[in-house]
Amino acid sequence: MLAFTRRCAALAAAALLPLTLPAVASADDLVAPGVTYRTFSVSTAHGPVSAYLLTVDLRVARLDLLHPARVAQRAGVAEMATAQRAVAGVNGDFFNISETHAGVAATGSSVGPEIASGEDLKFAVPDGQRFGPAMPAGATTKVVFGEGVDRRARVTSVDLAGAAVSAEGVFRIDGLNQYALPVGGIGEYTSDWGEVSRARAACGTDTDRSAGCTTETEEVVIRHGVVTAEAETPGSGPIAPDTVVLLGREQGAAALEALDPGDHVVVGTHLVARQAPPFRFAVGGFPILRNGTPLSGLDAVTLAPRTAAGASADGRTAYLLTVDGRTAASTGMSVAELAGLLRDSGAATGVNLDGGGSTTMAVAGDEGVTIRNVPSDGTERAVANGIGVFSGGR
DSSP: OHHHHHHHHHHHHHHTSSBOSOSEEOOOEEEETTEEEEEEEEEETTEEEEEEEEEEETTTOEEEEEOOSSSSOOBOHHHHHHHHTOSEEEEOOOBOOOOOSTTOOOOOOBSSOEEETTEEEEOOOOGGGOOSSOOOTTOOTTEEEEEETTSOEEEEEEEEEEEEEETTEEEEOOEESOSOOOTTOEEEEOTTTOSSOSGGGGBSOSSOTTSOBOSOEEEEEEETTEEEEEESSOOOSOOOTTEEEEEEETHHHHHHTTOOTTOBEEEEEEEEESSSSOEEEEEEOEEEEETTEEOTTOOOSOOBOEEEEEEOTTSSEEEEEEEOOSSSSOOOBOHHHHHHHHHHTTOSEEEEOOOGGGOOEEEEETTEEEEOSOOTTSSOOOBSOEEEEESSOO
16 A cells, blocks of 8 residues: 555656657657657747657667767767767766866866776766766766666666785775765776876865865876886876876875885776676766656756656666757756656656756768757767767677
8 A cells, every 4th residue: 555655646746747748759760770769849838848869779779888089088979979880879977077176177077987898987976076967865976877788778876896906005996087086085097097187186075076176195107017106296198008097185195105116016996886787888877767757856947958868667778868958949858857758758767967068969860970959059069978879789
């Protein structure tokens, strides 16, 4: 009886969302085997909304991360999709697009984790260092949407398991190629990071992105498992494929001071999904839909262009959804409305991705991969990553 009551309450709450099912829709366009695309309009209490939907049968097609050559770099969705030979794609996670710390450059890197073709590219920044709308209660920057090695899409969290082992002791690794490290932590930076300065990693705190930058830092360069250099300030420039850089702040910096040139160090990190099996692809995003019900506490007021990704209850079907906004022709949606529309599209679980000027829907056609939505900036924005749709198997 209790479960029935809760279900009724959930349905009643969902019914309050001020939108209706698609009023005017295009016929489904077969982009590739298992991949369909359509556009439709939605009538809301605040005006019309133009929406774009990709539906992907993961038994036939697959998802993977669209990304530039380096983590600390940005590119357009259509550009990345073309370079990686995807048949379609949408923009991905929020990212470090602007910076308020004097003399510190924005890195362009994403908030959450990234896994591309089974390779761990980066981990999540602390919750207080993120960009984007407020997350629902219980959500963290560790939440991802992705496809597992079982070819099913899901939403869950990932953790970082990492350590540096030497004769001087075992040092816990708290970060991987991320623009902000936890206070007192140590981060690993690899050739995947790029040339951008690592100074931003020592700015802000776990709860305040705008807090100042600490001067208590230590950086250690390890090549072929041997310490080759150390410095008291974060460096910049490309990192060779045979090299890793460990950067510590506060207590992490004090720990790394025990290492000297010539010391042998073994460094290992791995992203671990809290629900098996492991991910082959994952991108950061905060949850908005669970078990077919929009989460409570989602913003129901702010209208904007939006992007979302979701999965069917069995994980066999993925849904990539964008809506235009900030014009008379399409007013945009709140996060709560987006969750309802994602559910109405067929998803049982899903996440909110970056929106506003970042919202992009790209689909292959006679002229290659082109932008199908109307970017609110007037042109396509370069973003940190995206979700690509690929034809065929692995």
